[in-house]
Amino acid sequence: DTAVSQTPKYLVTQMGNDKSIKCEQNLGHDTMYWYKQDSKKFLKIMFSYNNKELIINETVPNRFSPKSPDKAHLNLHINSLELGDSAVYFCASSQMGRSGELFFGEGSRLTVL
């Protein structure tokens, strides 16, 4: 029974396409995040959502848009994919006040050709 699940796990697509990665958590957490792990292995935060409100939006291109239909889901939509978007994208969740303990999904490896 996976706590944080994301789909698809692997995604290969052409430049210019639009794609989405879905994330769901069944932990009852109130905050969800998207992190990007690039080729240099850095894990960098992209977005977080708390109670359907965007709290953080780091300097990511506006081609990336998070969508949260409810507290248990935070999907990542990417328009006009570029080669540099190739990375592993991790979804995570946490409970406010739990001192930063994030629960991560398994990651979605995006390859843009």
Added chain:
Amino acid sequence: DQQVKQNSPSLSVQEGRISILNCDYTNSMFDYFLWYKKYPAEGPTFLISISSIKDKNEDGRFTVFLNKSAKHLSLHIVPSQPGDSAVYFCAASAGLAGGGADGLTFGKGTHLIIQP
């Protein structure tokens, strides 16, 4: 600009010995520090944390030490076991008094290899 630095990309330790993973940070606002462990093709999993009001936190074989004046923390694993072979990420957060919604700043990770 790396605010959390793990300068050792990899570390090899013999089974049964102590593993020491190091982490340095530059942001004085960080007040909560965590270690995450990651196996290949899996997401990072929380291992242990420490608040800036403490200098040591212990959980079984894992102990985290914090030296605020040096802006340095370390993770000790003793005794090291083969299952400990993984990538270990150091992470930090600022202003957690109001909750954890600001996310974490991660280091690049250290690949720990436990030799049998």
